[in-house]
Amino acid sequence: MALGTDEIGRFAGFLKEHEAALVESWSHRVADGLRGRLSQTELNRQIEELFRALSEALDGGAGTVEDPNAAELRAVLSELSRSRARQGFTSTETAVSVFALKDALLAAMDARQADAGTLRDFIAFSALIDELGLFTFASYAAAREELIADQAEELLELATPVVKLWEGVVAVPLVGTLDSARAQVVMERLLDALVTTGSPYAIIDITGVPAVDTQVAQHLLKTVVAARLMGADCIISGIRPQIAQTIVALGIEFGDIATKASLADALRHVLRLSGVDTRRNGRKDG
C-alpha cells in the first residue's frame, strides 16, 4: 500500500527531526542482530547511507519502493544485500537490518505518550519499511543465486577432468549432479580427448553420481553415441547396486553399451579387447 502525500511529508519530517537519535538506535539494533561480525564503522556507514537514501526518496515524494524517485534507495538496498550475501550473512540477518528501523521509530515516537494520529502514522511508515525489507529479501536471494551460479561454473570446470588411463584409453570420472550444462561440458571434453589422444576407448565412471534418472541416462546415452560416431567405444562403469536396481525399475535400457561395476573392471575389459594381457602371470587368455 502506497503512502499518501501527507504521510510521506510527515515521515520525511520525522526523519529529519530525529535524525541523530534514529541513526544511532537503528545501528545499535542492527549491530545486536549481527553480533559483531561486521565492524561498527562499516555498519554506521551503511545505516547512514540507507537513512540518507530513504530521506531523499521521501523528499522526492516516493510512497512505495517501486516509485521512480526511490531508484537510488533501491540501489543502496541491493548493494547492501549483495555485500551481506557475499559476507555469508543469512537472509533474515540481512532483512533485519531494514526492519530494525521500525523499532527505532517506535522508540523515538515514545509509544506511551503517542496519540492516535502518531500511531496511525507509525503503522503507515511501517508498511513502507516492510516493503523495503521484502525488497531486500528478494535482492538477497538473487545475489545468493548469482554467487551459487558463479561457484557452480567454477566447479564445472574443475570437476570434469578427462584422464588418459592407459595407451588408447581415456576416462572421465563424474562426481555430483549431471545436469544439462555439465553433461555438455563432459561430452565436449571427452570428444576432445578422444581426438587429441587418438584413443579408441573411453570409460565414463559414474561412481560419484548420486542418482541416475532419465535425464542423466539420456545425457549418458547421447555421449556414448557421439563417441561412437568418432569411432570410439564407450564403457560406463561405477554402477553401484542401488543405482542398478533403480535403473531397472525406471525402465532405462542401455542397449548394447558395455557397463561394468567398477572402473578397474572397465579398464580390464578394454585391455582385454585391445589384446593386452592383464593377468599377473603373463599368460595369454584362451
Place this chain on the structure above:
Amino acid sequence: MNAEPQRLTVASDQDVVRVRQLVRTVAVAVKLSLVDQTKLVTAASELARNTLVYGGGGTVEVDRVDNGRRAGIRIAFVDSGPGIADVNLALTDGYTTGGGLGLGLSGARRLVDEFDIDTEPGRGTSITVTKWCR
C-alpha cells in the same frame, strides 16, 4: 515423529537439485534402506522435473508419515500447469511430448509404494507418492 512438512518451490533446475537433496535427507532420517533411498530420490527427481518442465513450475512438499506399523515418506508435487488429458497414455513407457525417454512418470510409479495422480486439463497436476520402510 510428526515433524513439520517441508516445502520447496520448483522454478529452476537448481530447485530440482534441492528437492533431491531434501528427499535424500528425510529418507535417511526415516531410515529407508540405501536402495529405497535411491529409488525415492530418483522418483522425486523425475516428478519434480515434470513439475518444472510441463507444469511450468510448482511446489513440492515432503512429509514424514506413520501408519502405526511403519514409518515412511510422502511427497506431493503440485503445479497449476496445463494438466494431463490422458493419464493412461502419459503413464505409458516411452510416451513423451518433450523429447525425453518417456519413462519419468511410469518409472516413478514403479519406484514407489503408493502413487496417486490428480489432474485435469487447464487446472493442473498433483501427484502424491509414498514410500514405506521395510
